[in-house]
Amino acid sequence: MKTESKVRRRILETTGQLFYRQGYQSTGINQIIAESGVAKASFYSHFPTKEDLCATYLKLESDAWFTILKRITLDEKNIDNKLDALFNHLIEFHAEHRFRGCAFLNIRAEVGSSSPKIAQEILTHKTRLLNFFHSLIPNEKKAKHIYVLYEAALMECQVFSANWPAEEAREFALEIIKLDH
Incomplete structure (x- = not known):
């Protein structure tokens, strides 16, 4: 469970940086996944x-x-x-x-x-x-x-x-x- 919490936190930290710097529309899920270093399945298990x-x-x-x-x-x-x-x-x-x-x-x-x-x-x-x-x-x-x-x-x-x-x-x-x- 702690791993999920760390993964979720990493996704949200990356998202915050990208949304603020690039904007919502210009930030894609694949970029968030790549830059947060999480597996695609892990990402979607946290955020459908x-x-x-x-x-x-x-x-x-x-x-x-x-x-x-x-x-x-x-x-x-x-x-x-x-x-x-x-x-x-x-x-x-x-x-x-x-x-x-x-x-x-x-x-x-x-x-x-x-x-x-x-x-x-x-x-x-x-x-x-x-x-x-x-x-x-x-x-x-x-x-x-x-x-x-x-x-x-x-x-x-x-x-x-x-x-x-x-x-x-x-x-x-x-x-x-x-x-x-």
Whole structure:
């Protein structure tokens, strides 16, 4: 059973790298099998379809993302510091990871609504992110505004290959928090 777990993990690690670097449509099952070094039968015993593989990858990616977000905001005492930490994380992520934007939105752009299973994983992640901002910011309208800023910064850093969108979004998010209503 431990071998299956290692095989599954290897497949998912390879998948994550390839989907993020190349995209969903440009990554084939045979490439994943070859680069993960697993037997074809082992691959299909874990993931009967590419759609199943992608949905599992997205769920694990979402869990990892929220582990990081919770960790970087946990010790911050006020909302300004929490928001600063979240936007700084975007800047660091952009600098460290051959940044291609949001993995979820990239796959959504490729797949559209052709896969309800994948679309649901993406919606689940984005809903979790919105709820995360709601947990930090009691004012629902402000939480939604800052969520949109965060999402926009994530994509625009990719478009411009620069950090300024996250820096500007952080500044505006901090201004929103200061508003009375």
